[in-house]
Amino acid sequence: MAVGVPESATRSRAPRVDAIRNREAIIEAAAEVLAEQGTAVDVREIARRGGVGMGTLYRHFPKKEDLIRTVLRKEFLAWADSARQAAIDTEDPWLALTDFYQEALTGCARHRAIMENFALTWSVPDLEGIQELRLVVELLCARAAAAGLLRPGVATEDLLLLLVSLGQAAQLTDERHPQMWTRLLCISLDGLRAVHDPLVVPAAARRS
Amino acid sequence: MAVGVPESATRSRAPRVDAIRNREAIIEAAAEVLAEQGTAVDVREIARRGGVGMGTLYRHFPKKEDLIRTVLRKEFLAWADSARQAAIDTEDPWLALTDFYQEALTGCARHRAIMENFALTWSVPDLEGIQELRLVVELLCARAAAAGLLRPGVATEDLLLLLVSLGQAAQLTDERHPQMWTRLLCISLDGLRAVHDPLVVPAAARRS
Amino acid sequence: MAVGVPESATRSRAPRVDAIRNREAIIEAAAEVLAEQGTAVDVREIARRGGVGMGTLYRHFPKKEDLIRTVLRKEFLAWADSARQAAIDTEDPWLALTDFYQEALTGCARHRAIMENFALTWSVPDLEGIQELRLVVELLCARAAAAGLLRPGVATEDLLLLLVSLGQAAQLTDERHPQMWTRLLCISLDGLRAVHDPLVVPAAARRS
Amino acid sequence: MAVGVPESATRSRAPRVDAIRNREAIIEAAAEVLAEQGTAVDVREIARRGGVGMGTLYRHFPKKEDLIRTVLRKEFLAWADSARQAAIDTEDPWLALTDFYQEALTGCARHRAIMENFALTWSVPDLEGIQELRLVVELLCARAAAAGLLRPGVATEDLLLLLVSLGQAAQLTDERHPQMWTRLLCISLDGLRAVHDPLVVPAAARRS
DNA sequence: CATGAATGAGCGTTCATTCAT
DNA sequence: GATGAATGAACGCTCATTCAT
Numbered sequence: 001m002a003v004g005v006p007e008s009a010t011r012s013r014a015p016r017v018d019a020i021r022n023r024e025a026i027i028e029a030a031a032e033v034l035a036e037q038g039t040a041v042d043v044r045e046i047a048r049r050g051g052v053g054m055g056t057l058y059r060h061f062p063k064k065e066d067l068i069r070t071v072l073r074k075e076f077l078a079w080a081d082s083a084r085q086a087a088i089d090t091e092d093p094w095l096a097l098t099d100f101y102q103e104a105l106t107g108c109a110r111h112r113a114i115m116e117n118f119a120l121t122w123s124v125p126d127l128e129g130i131q132e133l134r135l136v137v138e139l140l141c142a143r144a145a146a147a148g149l150l151r152p153g154v155a156t157e158d159l160l161l162l163l164v165s166l167g168q169a170a171q172l173t174d175e176r177h178p179q180m181w182t183r184l185l186c187i188s189l190d191g192l193r194a195v196h197d198p199l200v201v202p203a204a205a206r207r208s
Numbered sequence: 209m210a211v212g213v214p215e216s217a218t219r220s221r222a223p224r225v226d227a228i229r230n231r232e233a234i235i236e237a238a239a240e241v242l243a244e245q246g247t248a249v250d251v252r253e254i255a256r257r258g259g260v261g262m263g264t265l266y267r268h269f270p271k272k273e274d275l276i277r278t279v280l281r282k283e284f285l286a287w288a289d290s291a292r293q294a295a296i297d298t299e300d301p302w303l304a305l306t307d308f309y310q311e312a313l314t315g316c317a318r319h320r321a322i323m324e325n326f327a328l329t330w331s332v333p334d335l336e337g338i339q340e341l342r343l344v345v346e347l348l349c350a351r352a353a354a355a356g357l358l359r360p361g362v363a364t365e366d367l368l369l370l371l372v373s374l375g376q377a378a379q380l381t382d383e384r385h386p387q388m389w390t391r392l393l394c395i396s397l398d399g400l401r402a403v404h405d406p407l408v409v410p411a412a413a414r415r416s
Numbered sequence: 417m418a419v420g421v422p423e424s425a426t427r428s429r430a431p432r433v434d435a436i437r438n439r440e441a442i443i444e445a446a447a448e449v450l451a452e453q454g455t456a457v458d459v460r461e462i463a464r465r466g467g468v469g470m471g472t473l474y475r476h477f478p479k480k481e482d483l484i485r486t487v488l489r490k491e492f493l494a495w496a497d498s499a500r501q502a503a504i505d506t507e508d509p510w511l512a513l514t515d516f517y518q519e520a521l522t523g524c525a526r527h528r529a530i531m532e533n534f535a536l537t538w539s540v541p542d543l544e545g546i547q548e549l550r551l552v553v554e555l556l557c558a559r560a561a562a563a564g565l566l567r568p569g570v571a572t573e574d575l576l577l578l579l580v581s582l583g584q585a586a587q588l589t590d591e592r593h594p595q596m597w598t599r600l601l602c603i604s605l606d607g608l609r610a611v612h613d614p615l616v617v618p619a620a621a622r623r624s
Numbered sequence: 625m626a627v628g629v630p631e632s633a634t635r636s637r638a639p640r641v642d643a644i645r646n647r648e649a650i651i652e653a654a655a656e657v658l659a660e661q662g663t664a665v666d667v668r669e670i671a672r673r674g675g676v677g678m679g680t681l682y683r684h685f686p687k688k689e690d691l692i693r694t695v696l697r698k699e700f701l702a703w704a705d706s707a708r709q710a711a712i713d714t715e716d717p718w719l720a721l722t723d724f725y726q727e728a729l730t731g732c733a734r735h736r737a738i739m740e741n742f743a744l745t746w747s748v749p750d751l752e753g754i755q756e757l758r759l760v761v762e763l764l765c766a767r768a769a770a771a772g773l774l775r776p777g778v779a780t781e782d783l784l785l786l787l788v789s790l791g792q793a794a795q796l797t798d799e800r801h802p803q804m805w806t807r808l809l810c811i812s813l814d815g816l817r818a819v820h821d822p823l824v825v826p827a828a829a830r831r832s
Numbered sequence: 833c834a835t836g837a838a839t840g841a842g843c844g845t846t847c848a849t850t851c852a853t
Numbered sequence: 854g855a856t857g858a859a860t861g862a863a864c865g866c867t868c869a870t871t872c873a874t
Contacts, residue, residue, distance in 0.1 A: 018852075019858055043844060053860040055847080060858095064844065119380055151395070158391055161377050165392060168376035169369050172327055180331075183366055183407055184373060187359070191399030199391055227833075251869065252836095261835035263872080272869065434873075435837055459865065469839040471868080476837095480865065535796055567811070574807055577793050581808060585789035588743055596747075599782050599823055600789060603775070607815030615807055643854070667848065677856035679851080688848065 023060045026050040030071045034113035039068055069127065072117050076129020079107055083136045093143040097150075097192075100140055101163065101185055108167035109174030109181070115167050122164050123157075134160060151192050153199030162188055231268050234258040238279045242321035247276055277335060280325050284337020287315060291344045301351040305358075305400075308348055309371065309393055316375035317382035317389070323375050330372050342368060359400050361407030370396055439476045442466040446487045450529035455484055485543065488533050492545020495523055499552045509559040513566075513608075516556055517579065517601055524583035525590030525597070531583050538580050539573075550576060567608050569615030578604055647684050650674040654695045658737035663692055693751060696741050700753025703731060707760045717767040721774075721816075724764055725787065725809055732791035733798035733805070739791050746788050758784060775816055777823030786812055 029050035033041045043064050047057045061067035083100055090096035108115050118130065125131045137159050144150035166185055173180035237258030241249045251272055255265045269275035291308055298304035316323050326338070333339045345367050352358035374393055381388035445466035449457045459480050463473045477483035499516055506512035524531050534546065541547045553575050560566035582601055589596035653674030657665045667688050671681045685691035707724055714720035732739050742754065749755045761783050768774035790809055797804035 016858090022858075042842075044842090054845080055861070056859050058845065062845090119376065122380070123385070154395070157388065158395065161381065161388055161392055162395070164380065165373045165377035168327065169373035172372060173331065173369065176331065180365065180369055184369055186407060187362070187366065187370070187399035188396050189399070190404045191395035191397070195403070196398045199394060230834080250867085255836090261837095262870085263836065264834050266870070267833075270870090432837090438837075458863075460863090470866080471840070472838050474866065478866090535792065538796070539801070570811070573804065574811070577797065577804055577808055578811070580796065581789045581793035584743065584792035585785050588788065589747065589785065592747065596781065596785055600785055602823060603778070603782065603786070603815035604812050605815070606820045607811035607813070611819070612814045615810060646855080666846085671857085678849085678858085679856050680854080682849070683854070686849090 022050070022052050022056055026052060026057055026060055026067070027071055027074065030067055031075065034068065034071055035111040038112035038116050043067075068113065068117075072113060073127045073129045075111070075114060076118075076127055076133055079104070080129055080132035080136055083133065084139070087136060087140055087143075093140070093147040094149045097140045097144050098185075098189055100136070101166065101189065102182075104163060105166055105170040105181060105185060106174075108163075109170035109178075112171065115164075115171055118167060119164055122160055137163070149194055151194050151196045151199055154192055158199070159192075162192075227268075230258070230260050230264050234260055234265055234268060234275065235279050235282065238275055239283060242276065242279055243319040246320035246324050251275075276321065276325070280322060281335045281337045283319070283322060284326075284335055284341055286337075287312070288337060288340035288344050291341065292347070295344055295348055295351075301348070301355040302357045305348045305352050305367075306393075306397055308344070309374070309397065310390075312371055313374055313378040313389060313393060314382075316371075317378040317386075320379070323372075323379050326375060327372055330368055345371070357402055359402050359404045359407055362400055366407070367400075370400075438466070438468050438472055442468060442473055442476055442483070443487055443490065446483055447491065450484065450487055451527040454528035454532050459483075484529065484533075488529060489543045489545045491527070491530060492534075492543055492549055494545075495520070496545055496548035496552055499549065500555070503552055503556055503559075509556070509563040510565045513556045513560050514601075514605055516552070517582065517605065518598075520579060521582055521586040521597060521601060522590075524579075525586040525594075528587065531580075531587055534583060535580055538576055553579070565610055567610050567612045567615055570608055574615070575608075578608075643684075646674075646676050646680055650676055650681055650684060650691065651695050651698065654691055655699060658692065658695055659735040662736035662740050667691075692737065692741070696738060697751045697753045699735070699738060700742075700751055700757055702753075703728070704753060704756035704760050707757065708763070711760055711764055711767075717764070717771040718773045721764045721768050722813055724760070725790065725813065726806075728787055729790055729794040729805060729809060730798075732787075733794040733802075736795065739788075739795050742791060743788050746784055761787070773818055775818050775820045775823055778816055782823070783816075786816075 026046065029048075030046045033046050033049060037045075043057065044054065046067070047054050050057070057067070061070060083104065086099060086103065087096045090099055108118070117127070121127065121130060125134060134156065138156045141150065141154070141156045141159055145152075145154075166181060166188060169184050170181040234254065237256075238254045241253055241257060245253075251265065252262065254275070255262050258265070265275070269278060291312065294307060294311065295304045298307060316326070325335070329335060329338060333342060342364065346364045349358065349362070349364045349367050353360075353362075374389060374396060377392050378389040442462065446462045449462050449465060453461075459473065460470065462483070463470050466473070473483070477486060499520065502515060502519065503512045506515055524534070533543070537543065537546060541550060550572065554572045557566065557570070557572045557575050561568075561570075582597060582604060585600050586597040650670065653672075654670045657669055657673060661669075667681065668678065670691070671678050674681070681691070685694060707728065710723060710727065711720045714723055732742070741751070745751060745754060749758060758780065762780045765774065765778070765780045765783055769776075769778075790805060790812060793808050794805040
């Protein structure tokens, strides 16, 4: 296209540099605001914090929803990655599980939109990131079960729902009483241990 | 329209009859829609279902928030009352506790605004109703502890937060997989039993 | 509903008075602005000219489209009514036809949105008003044909399309050269007279 | 990329080659989309189809309006040229006139922006192309008049306005009922024939 | 005192135009 | 020069709240 510049193999040109900067500024700003206020934020607020105009934001993300999904996908993926790595690095299956919850909930605590989305879609994850996360939980579940540490009958689904559930607690308490959700986590994890009777169908729940 | 109160005898109070009826119609309508749609509901929808005009609604409740608080206060109170009665009627302290959760979560599952608000205010309950509910939980907690059934170190706060936390799970799963939250409840309750080590401060959480 | 006011048969209460005033102010303002600027107007401009807020406008007309249709329907109906009356009042079938065009085009000349809509929907009229208008043209057509004054082969469709076509001319010339479109009308009407050969299928058009 | 112009010999003009190519790509793309969508088209769409960036487009045409005018000027000129040639090639003055309309309207039918602009500016043609076209119509008018075929009193202005007017009809009907506008053309042309009384001033229009 | 119409700030989104690369 | 990313004023529309009747 260019007249004669021998720009060799650089197909996608240069100016992308600041476009990428902006794109990331937007994502970062969005991540912040979404963490603070959830998905109900005003798009203008994101643009403002990102230091860009509305047009720029909408160039990169044609719909508010696109931006949100992009941000959340990224965060879920990062979360899943670090969780997977941590799981691999931790030999003790039980410690791996508890560490996972500890870290995961610490993350949930500070991110409203993450929780909003996780809550809405955990059972039918439409974001790649959430699926990744699910795989990690599956891994942790399998390892703990194989080691005979996990209460029989407990499935990945249970662990995921527990995550969402405790995530709510983490979000509510982290700011003022950060130890509260840790106590709850402790209780739940103990309930997950193999010392208990196999987890049975709901009808028996009343008997505990 | 009027109920039959002799106009002359009550002079300045006569309209109250209607006012009260309206007030209650509003509250009832609000309870319905708040349960269905949460606090994001359009005020018009409430007025419509209550069969009153916007002006009437705003005369009774100058801010949307006021109405919501009034409704929730009432529902929390009713909840607390029935929970207290059930607690009293159940001799076995542990059964009382598990029944409480079972009932409470069933309620949470169907009431969006209750959960929204419970979540937001459980730690600094500004609603009389929540305080009442807290008292019930305190009672259940004390009875179970006195019977040596409750894990040492578990406090009312923990049980309340667990309620909010599982409430989230109940809300998310009740419609499609109603057994899911029951499983989680089962796990958590087992974690609360005295068979476990005393619940310790957060620092030790990592050890589980 | 009211407590005891014996408002007898007045079902719909009083306050409607100014609501109706507003509704009409909006319609009037919209008619003005639509005539001047066509359907591309900013809704805020209509609200401003009508002396009402956005909310009022949207209370009466939930979509911009609704307002436009209401205004146009009303104007087309008024147009059709006066045209029908004029047609009935004029004995000479040919004079009735020419008068109709004269009046109709005078109207078109000043109303951008009317023409926009007429142009878009004349062949599949979705507005009651346009259908009414069509009936009037049908009547005029039939009468002129019955009197042997109308060129054989000319149908209502032709007369309607001619109206849209000349409407465009009227709109373009009325302000600066108001006699221009009248000349065109004269030419077209003469082309419609029975003195000419029957109107034939398009293939012969080239022969004229 | 460069066509082969010796860089040294042309120094400051070399880039022109590309600039001109771009300019023409833009014009061609614009012609396409303007025909399809009219002047309401998004400038991005033009740049995209032309394979150039926005900056390039705006370097050549500082305002959207400038581009539109340039494109339309070109198309009107081409139209005028072919019309003039056809007029010259056709001996029979009346056939020349009818052929002109037939061709012209076929063109109008498919070109939204041409009509939009023609409509807006026919009376004060600010586009050279429209002036050219006017000359052709003048020629056709004069020849037909000289041959005694054209109704006395009909002027170039009338024929031009008729063109715009029927152009509207052509545009509206061409896609679904392509014979409709041809019928109208037939009627109008017959109205233009010398068999009728001289065309008189508007005041007499009512008499038809 | 009830009514429901009126208000207007604010939201998500688009697009002609400008400007850094 | 060419590129296409950036800008921001508008647009259609919503809804908590106020106010005339």
